[in-house]
Amino acid sequence: MSEITCECGHVNPEGTVLCEACGKPFEENQHLNDNKPEQLLNMRYDGSARRSQTYQRTIVDKIWNFFSSVKIGVSIIIILVIASALGTVFPQEMYLPPGSDPTTHYKEQYGILGQIYYQLGFHNLYSSWWYLLLLAMLGVSIVIASIDRFVPLFKTLRKQKPKRHVNFMKKQRIFGETTSTDIDYKRLKKNLKSKRYKIHEEEGHLLAEKNRFSRWGPYVNHIGLILVLLGAMLRFVPAMYMDEFLWVREGETKEIAGTDGLYYIKNEDFILETYDMEDEANSQFQESLQNQSGPVPENYQTNAVIYERTDLPVVPGKEPELEKVREAEARVNHPIELDNGISLYQASYQQNEFSSMTFKLHDKGNEDTDYGQFTVNLIEPKDEYTLDNGTTIRLERYFPEFELQDGEPTQVSKFPRNPAFIFEVKVPGEETEVSFAGIGVNIDASGENDYKVGLVDFQTRDVTGLTVKRDYTLPIIAFGAAIFMIGVIQGMYWNHRRIWIQPKDTGVWVAGHTNKNWFALKKDIDRIVADTGIEPPVDQQEEKDEAERGNDDGIISDKQ
Template identity: 50%
Template sequence: MKKVICECGHENPYGTELCESCGKPLKDQGKGLVNMRYEGAARRSQTYSKTIVDKIWNFFSSVKVGIWIIVLTLLASSLGTIFPQEMFIPPGERASIYYREEYGTAGQLFYQLGFHNLYSSWWYMLLVAALGTSIIVASIDRFFPLHRALKTQRVSRHPGFMQRQRLYSRTAADDGAKEKIRLAKDTLKKKRYNVREENGNLLAEKGRFSRWGPYVNHIGLIIFLIGATLRLFPEMYLDDHIWVREGQTVEVKGTGGEYSVRNEEFLIEFYDDEDERFINNPQQASAVAKTYQTTVTLLQQSSETIGAGAEPEEVQEYAIRVNDPLSFEGFSLYQVDFKLNELSEFTFAVEPEDGSDNEMFSETIDVNLYDPEVFYELDNGFTVEILEYFPNYVFENNEPGTVNRIPDNPRLIVEITPPGEDEGEMSMIGIQVNNPFSEENEYRLRMVDFDTNHVSALAVRRDRTIPILIAGGIIFMIGLVQGSYWHHRRMWIQERDGELMLAGHANKNWNALKKDFDWLSEQTGLPKPEDQAEEETTGQRDEGVNSNNDNAGTDKQ
């Protein structure tokens, strides 16, 4: 597309409405105010529309498209707040079961639609990417033409540019016009205007930096979106949990085996019945935890000895309380939950089915419910083999299974083989459960004792995106303040062909510009420019009144 050459000799890109140099209107030579949006500069989205790249660019540069993307993103984000996201459900719960049991059919639908992990879903990230693309394309489409137009503007402007500004006046230049212009230059400098002079004409400008406020705003948004997107990568953001039983050592997730914690002791305190908080319901006091903490030892293993079987080094001992985490190497361990008296061990004895007492059956076996052995051999010749183990037993679809690996409802399928026998007797055992698989079984496992353990849930968190999010937020606020509390004001004062012309433009807050012109008129005696937008409105109103009067007169006749 050919460039548009103005009469001043400046070559303007195709689609430019105002000459970038002298300001002469290149389009719409009729009456009315000149289009000062983006200084009349040519934007790529308004000039190119042939190739597929042009169409994609024009699509994302549209403000309407950007608004619709924002609306869709907000609607999608609100869907994820109907029920808690999976990361916020109780640790150890299976999402497929939790949502159905807690929220019924609506919760099951919420899970099946994938809304339980909405903010990391591919379609939501596609919306975020589309929003970021829209912001970047729309900003580039407007920033560079605006920057070029403001940078190349001359002091002396075309009369057509002057007379079609909103604030404009034209009077005959008297003998003191040049002195008034010189005085105006000094006066405007006192008002902190940046004044440029060319051939006796003035351009006074103030607050141009505010024009870049929206673009600084957009830069902050882009940085913020980048930070939010980086939270999908485990190296940048981690929010997980670990269950640590008393006396147990567990690897800290995300450390690659370098760090682990050992639960030394779990401590919990409940409110007293006489506490004033429960004066109306003292029975509830003993059920509400006052404080709970986990005393842990942080262990570190060097990268050279990971997997080599070397003993880790004790780094520190720390009492983790609610809102008082253990922090190290960018990780933080928070106390988030606990479980008292979790089953940890069953003690069984082999005895006859008829319950007869015999000294040969006094021997017992201990079954670790966290990691049971497969084969147990007793001194009396009996052997016990665990064929199947279901820590949290459920029976679904006509098949036994387990909800998770936590021994809340343990069941074991065992085979008891008497001494000298090749085949054993099978049965299922558990809490108050002892079901033989055959009525001909002669022996059974009887539970004689059990042991429990306290378990502590620690949240493992690492967030390296916080500095990025803070930087994006600060830049966003800077752009917001820059574009909201300042505005771009310009005054043109020219003497041409015996006439004194004044014009002014502001991107907003026209009253402030009018007051500056009033103050300038008082100080220098220059005429006040008139608001042509108000004149057009008044003229249209007068025409409407006259038309109504004419119609009324016709009706009377």
């Protein structure tokens, strides 16, 4: 690419707006209005040459220019916001009730809109490929846009010199000329230092600067955003983030997800404590408690035992050899923490879940008869049961949560909340009979059975619901958020101020520039030049605005 050689001898990259050495404006790159020669300088990025504004030939250039555009970045953010909002219309699949089938749940609960929601894949929106692609595109846009602007701006600010071109001085927003040779430069420098300006001097020309670090605030923001996005995307890496749900019944021992078979948990006891309505200690909550339809839980916890498997590596089909590690309690907001970064949070519970049911075989017309009893374990039922008299009872079908729909038995969930069974009864020497039995229901489908399977007893137990969670991304997200806030503070509460002072044969010129808060800069300069023999400069933009307003008022008056 061709370069631009300034009259001062400095060679600038193509696309430079202001010479990096003397600040001379290159009119062809300033994009000024030819009808307004008095127009102020375009000081954006200090006139540095940005790659996206210079190279436009190869496919790499086009990709770079696409992602460096602020409009593209904002568009991606808007699409992400809309997509994220869509994900909150109905619950995501991970938050559905345990045992729910998403293929039917959304239609049953939310109608046709729920079905459309599911079919479009919005039930797993935040892990969908297109949502992750949008996050990646936003990250790429932030990185490229930052590099495209930061690198040339950093180089330009590092190279700036006190001695600047005449047009650079005259076309600054804050500018003033003083015709006098009686200037107190000693006092001027003292005033600058009292305002914490750093002074650079070259052949009598002064550059006073402070708060340059504030210019990097937006780029610090971008670093924070990139870290937050990285942390969010790492949540889809199993080694970095895990959020599973584990139901453990009292007396049951289960493997803890995410530990590769190393840790197991046994539910020794589930405890539920409710608020006592008569207790004076709860008097301040009486009104809230009385508005509840039932008992209000005060505490629910799981008394558990953590085991470690000792017979590693795991052999499929082999019963694990477990060694007790410790006893622990999981309460709301007080998880059980393991050494590998996994925490077990008390999240839910199910009281009085059926654990087993005992039946007997008796004559259809006489419940006092008893040909034998058998017990069905509702968690791991057997396929066949044999009574003492040789009768075989085969479990044909098992409905953990039974419900009749259109006269047909169906299974609502896999949890034994309303168990029902279809038994095949084979009495030696007689034909096989089919019976349908459950709680409060006993049906002879053929109407010709001689025997009946009747419920004798049942046992219940509590079930605890634990969230198994590991999150190595949270420190990354928190660190990114902290970096972002540092950038916000850095760019919001400070502003980059520069003052150029150039001695002339007939006096002195003063020019000033800031990236924001021009009023404060003007006040700074007025105080600095006080009692130095230098006249306070003017805000040329304000003078132009006032002149235009005056012209507009005159035109309106003439028309009236």
